[in-house]
Amino acid sequence: MKNLFLIAKLDIKESTRSKWFFVYLLVFGGLMALFFVTGITDSVVMGFTGLSRLLLVYMQVTIVILPIFILITTVKSISGDRESAILEYMLSFPVSLKEYYWGKMLGRFFIVFFPVFLALVLGIVWGVFKGGELPWKMLFVYSGFLFSLCAAFLGIAFFISTIVKSHDVALGASFVVWITLLAFIDIALIGLMLANRWNDDLIIALSLLNPLEVFRVGAISLFDPELTVMGPVAYFLLDTFGHTMILFYAVLYPLVLGILFAMLGYYFFKKRDLL
Template sequence: MKNLLLIAKLDIKESMRSKWFLVYLLVFGGLMALFFVTGITDSVVMGFTGLSRLLLVYMQVTIVILPIFILITTVKSISGDRESSILEYMLSFPVSLKDYYWGKMAGRFTIVFLPVILALLLGIAWGIFKGGELPWKMLILYTALIFALCFVFLGIAFFISTLVKSHDVALGASFVVWITLLAFIDIALIGLMLQNRISDEIIIFLALLNPMEVFRVGAISLFDPELTVIGPVAYYILDTFGHSLFIVFSVVYPIVLGMFFAALGYLSFKKRDLL
């Protein structure tokens, strides 16, 4: 455990010195500043008022930007160390593969999760300063959703990073994953698939395998429990899960999926040629 924490601490320090982390901070911090300047907390968005509208807009931005940032900055975590011979150097110390792998993942999760939450808390603090009412339940559930979204894409990124030896190939694979998931993020696109006479239940089931879609619908359900925004699909989701159970599913499923890919990555890391 001590070595694992040391690896995590080392990865955090290394990430904080890198340029991508500065860009990461500027993106989410800058977005919040932009929301303040444009008066997003003083306008009406889709009928929502107060801090709820800030969370709604932040959700729409997060679902697109956060996954790709996590993927492109993490897929080269192990492949980059392997390509630059840092991995060979690290393994020359009494550090097990288990400590190295999970320590890198713990450190990287900390560095990608905290800036997003800090930016969110900054927005909440500003909204309260402007006289808004703090939606505690919504904030806690939304934080859990962001945690799950970060975790699943971190697991996918580490899985990709262990499969390839070149970080250029890893970056290409991350873009393919992101674009593929993004292409099926909108349940409205399922209308095109319905023309093939596929069962509606199967199509919706396949759509909900997409962690980005699960995050999107779960976040929407915080603002709109009846899911009127997504149309008739809402009836199937609410009849199958119910509102409370779907929120639990939206948090637990991405975490389980992320752990599955992270575990696959670890198995691949142990069995493949490390250098």
């Protein structure tokens, strides 16, 4: 256990020294600062005001930017160490494969989750300073959404990083995964439904297997319990699951998906040729 935390600490130090981490901080911190400057907390759009409006815009940003940042910066975590012979060097110490793998994941999770959570907290603090009411429920539930989304794509990224040996192939695979999941939020599913006359229930079921779509539905239901912005689909979701179950599913499903991919990645990491 001690070695696991040492590996995590080493990965955190290595990440904070890299340029991509400062870009990561700048993107989310800078966007939140931009929201403050443009006065989003003072605007009224589609009935959303104050902190609700701020969090809604933040959700739209994270659903696009956060997954690709996690994927492109994490897929090189193990494949990059393998190519640069760092993996061989690390395994020359009394460190087990289990400690190395999960230590890297723990350190990387802190790096990808902390900046987005910090930006969220700063946004809440600013909104309260401007006279808004502190939305405890939104803060905790939306933090859970961010936590599970980070876990999902971190698990996917580590899985990709263990099954490919080339850094370039890992980056290409991460872009394919991101574009595919992003397209299947709306565009591809609507096209399949119109072209092939698929059953509506099947289309909705497929969409709820997409962690990005689950995050989107959960976040919208947090701000709009009636899901009015989603149209007729809202009736099916609310009648089938209910508002509370939607929130639980939006937190638990991406988290479980990330754990499964991480465990699958660890399985291949143990079985395949490490060097």
